[in-house]
Amino acid sequence: MTTTSKSVAFLVAAEGIERVELTDPRDAVTDAGFTAHVVSPEGGTVQTFDHLDKAEQVAVDRTVGEVSVDDYDALVLPGGVANPDALRMDEAAVRLIGEFLASGKPVAAICHAPWTLVEAGVLSGRRLTSWPSLQTDIRNAGGEWVDEQVVVDGNLITSRNPGDIPAFTSALLEALQHGADSARSVTG
Numbered sequence: 001m002t003t004t005s006k007s008v009a010f011l012v013a014a015e016g017i018e019r020v021e022l023t024d025p026r027d028a029v030t031d032a033g034f035t036a037h038v039v040s041p042e043g044g045t046v047q048t049f050d051h052l053d054k055a056e057q058v059a060v061d062r063t064v065g066e067v068s069v070d071d072y073d074a075l076v077l078p079g080g081v082a083n084p085d086a087l088r089m090d091e092a093a094v095r096l097i098g099e100f101l102a103s104g105k106p107v108a109a110i111c112h113a114p115w116t117l118v119e120a121g122v123l124s125g126r127r128l129t130s131w132p133s134l135q136t137d138i139r140n141a142g143g144e145w146v147d148e149q150v151v152v153d154g155n156l157i158t159s160r161n162p163g164d165i166p167a168f169t170s171a172l173l174e175a176l177q178h179g180a181d182s183a184r185s186v187t188g
Contacts, residue, residue: 016082
């Protein structure tokens with residue numbers, strides 16, 4: 001057990017976040033004794049959704065401009081269709097995502113969130129999963145798309161949809177507790 005708490009950034013846009021893809025992993029991270037921060041391009045609150053219906057608003061802890069990779073031990077990218085689509089248009093958010101992948105720290109992306117990984121140009125030679133409609137984008141970005149519940153490729157953890165959250169969260173907690181270096185690599 002570590003003597004200091006690890007911190008995890010949950011990077012989201014202002015709206016369109018699939019609620020359970022933010023709140024369930026965030027709750028699991030805090031229940032495990034880690035610190036979770038909601039990070040967004042702008043402060044205030046963000047709007048989550050249950051599919052297409054508005055759900056709860058969640059407070060932003062820090063803005064993208066206030067954080068760096070050095071502030072966190074891992075990055076989580078929740079899905080929802082509109083959320084990653086908006087994030088991939090924000091240069092500072094895309095840059096932060098690329099820096100996290102390059103740092104070797106765990107990056108966990110679920111559902112539509114790998115769109116931001118495509119935009120960051122970090123998928124060449126990576127094996128990952130996502131919502132099925134992203135598979136062509138991922139392949140065009142040089143990644144290998146597979147239809148599996150959770151895929152761990154070095155420091156990259158990906159899952160397909162809200163039904164995969166238990167496996168996704170388990171892989172994230174494993175990476176936090178044991179470090180990305182000990183994470184199971186599925187690349188050849």
